[in-house]
Amino acid sequence: MRHSTSLHCSTPQAAATPAHKPGRIAALADARWRASLLVDGLVLLIAAASLFWRLGAAPIRDTNEALYASIALAMAHGGSWIIPHLDGVPYIEKPPLLYWLMALSFKAFGAGAWQARLPDALAAWLTVLGCIVLGRAVSAPLAGRFAALVTGTALGYVLIARNILFDPLMVFFWLAALALLVLAVERRQRVWLRAAAVAVAIATLTKGPEALLLLGLVALVQLLAAPGAWKRSELLKFYLDPWAIAIFVLVAAPWHLAALRILPGFGWFFFVNETIGRFLGTRIPDDFHHGPWWYYGPKLLIGFFQWTPLLAVLAAFAPRLHGDDTATASARWARNTAIILTVFFSSASDKGAYYLLPVVPLVAWWLGVRLQAALRADDDGAALPRRLGLGALLFGMAALGLWGLTFTPPLHAELLRSGLPAAQFGWLPALVIGVALAAFIGGALLWSRRLALGLAVFSLSAVIMVDFSAQLAVAKTAEISQKQVAGVMHRLLPADTVWFSWQTFEDHDASLLFYGVPHLFVIDSASEDLWFGCRDDRRQNTCVNENALLKARAEGKPFAVWVSRKRLQSWQASGLAHGLHSQPFKDSVVFYSRGAKR
Template structure:
């Protein structure tokens, strides 16, 4: 018994020593700001992220890609569809769990079925995550690290743009980031409430995107414990109450859906998880890439803050010492997702978004430690980042509109270089910590301002990227209910049409990979053959929406008859009668 008590005392002393070292990692190297400066920074933490994530949610229509699919699923739930088995264009769609659809449906119930209401889920989740980063740093003693982490998260332009789209990844990033922050807080303070909160957030993350959330969380925590050489930390992972909470939050829907939808278990667990990772999912509807696929994308995703990553490299001549626990955790939170998604055969540009909370927390800590004295590397990083933020004001909208040319790009890059040279000298002349802090926040403000022309350019492309104008053509030329059809294509071409029409639209000879499972299990009237379309046409006037390039193919299938055409961009609407 004495040996057992002695071992517990030794373990407790080791934990308190580790906690002291970890808390010291976030201890500010300079005095906290005064009341006035603190108020200014709080405004920056609240107002800047709110602008970057909430501005422009309705600036451009829903896009004919995954955004249109997910918004339509939520609309169909509100329209009397199943809340357990999601439906897309009238047929079951079980690639992902339903949390994103539930939240979008709730938002649209409260605010109306608009793009802004659907996008509010992604944007609001990322806003809460940025505030959570700040709160975590504040609780652990470094106000400034929290300011920089929150401002960096909000003003990383690709992150802000993706957060304005109805996608799984922003909400997954927020829920998984919240779970990991709660776990780290529990690890440092032994807070049981934080540990249970981590279990709840992880359960919600699983309900948002499936088993990948459990793999990412488990892999990150496991990597962290290995880096810390903390054998006792593994035992806490299997806390009985936390496991029960996790199972209750994440398991109930899976059980219900398995009982309600035939074929769910194989399609969801095997096809969507195991076979997707191995690159053998059917149908093949994802991108492939080499092992280094995510390295340049990680650099791009952080723009214009990318140059600051140089600060995370080991300092030349500095004494080698073990990084504190929080930095170790940040390293694990970046390294494991990077390794996992690099090994995964299915790749997408935004998958590695989940690594950004750890990366920005790490960067915020490093920035807070370097501000005490002028630093040449910091000055160069700031100057180049400021130039990149200025470049985004002009180049990003032009690139989106296809108007940027190589000569124009060279001129813009030369201007960035000149601005960086001048900015480097300017930063070194800043003698106060407050002035250098404001200079860093200036990068965030300039990057946030770049969203205004960027979203304007996105709206200018809406005739090509959305079916909102096709819906307006159909509204101006009414046809009987059930007489509007889509020919062949759905995702990436007409996925927003059911949303803007407010009803499902039958697809003739569907080539949709997203609807393949649903059409096989429960086709109903959503996926029809050419013969069924010809029967509907024989009963009265019809309207057929299709790619303009498919018009000869469709007319050959439809046979003799007169058709009147209207089109917008590369999309065509054909009106015809019996």
């Protein structure tokens, strides 16, 4: 077998080196080590390009991005670091770690889109690095690099990591906890278990109790179904290490206890309503996504995207794993965990594509170990890389075929309806040709058994697609963000303008808070994200009725009312627009008064 096909950079000349020349052997070993580091560096560089390139090009979107970024901005400007506040009222759906990191980013680099997205993108890149580190730790460097390359360039994974969500950050710490747990069990060393306790405690501070529950579920299934060389009673005793439990409590408990003491109702809303209620579908208010049991099938295909045909080749043709070494055991853990997570979230009432984010690196690790085992054992030494090459070529042809379909009237019209600006059709040829070239060149290199270079070139398709995604988001700024609205209105209105929103919030106007509106009074709020905070907003600090607007008008204050076009009818029916100026935008109209002359 020509070992140059593998990513561990071994050289065929090494075997022919005379044993009586230790100096030359050492030199060759050093050269292989340096080459190995260069391959690691190349993988990390490609992942960095995918995750950080034009990270701040798109504006903060009127989705969860705006909510979370606004909370962090309030923290950075003197707000509470214990109880997160959204538009002046408590917002406790999730713990504060992501807000803390964004607030620190704002303090260090200033407030902006890339600064807000940096913690998530950096966490995803650290997950890529973690794959490489784990590969070296278990003597499976090829598996580590393969998993790192897939994780850092799979389009669905990357696009989620480039948004402001709790999941990319949580996934990094949660997968670190899982890897440390595997090392602890396989090596029978409690020091790894205690390190895992730190990691899962930080994951809990990122997204809540589900981090601990899911890791416990994985450990329980492993205990019952595949304890390995352990006796179940011994493994259970090992899991319940008092020091590991104490470490978890020491890291995770202080913020929860502080929140319980400071905020009435926190315990019910955070632990019962937000955690258990979401799974059962009883959460108040019902603001989550529903879907059928097969909901995650298409989402996972989008998550892996360009890597799907290559992963399918490995799943079908790489030999099954045998043995009890740590790398093989870790691959079984990864496979089992991916199945557990998919079944768990498929059975939940609340569904979201980002919930299965950890499945991408888990599947990539499992198949990466199988790839390395195949090449080491000389199984399908020539056939497997060629099949991977065919998979890459298939993706390139699919990209060209899809491009061809965009010229058909039905799909062309559907793309326009879905929000692709007509002018941006001009970008499609460059996008598709670039992606196809990366796939074809990478596939040809894989066919010629140049595995490392072939996979690296193929992965560059992610950078091309990310760039297109960023350009598209910039072109659609008026549809996805209030950045332009805020800019226009700041030029028209004085700095002390009082801002209102008519009957709505999140997914519509939340980014106004990030782009310079210090506070937004919501009239007759129908907001689901403000529900908990507004419930106890007796002083009407944020959630107000029409009287607040009438009072501002009577006092001669400058004020503005943001109205979604979907709610223009109810706004006009209220009669409050009488005598006000108006400024139309794509999806909204702002009604305003500059106040009484001074």
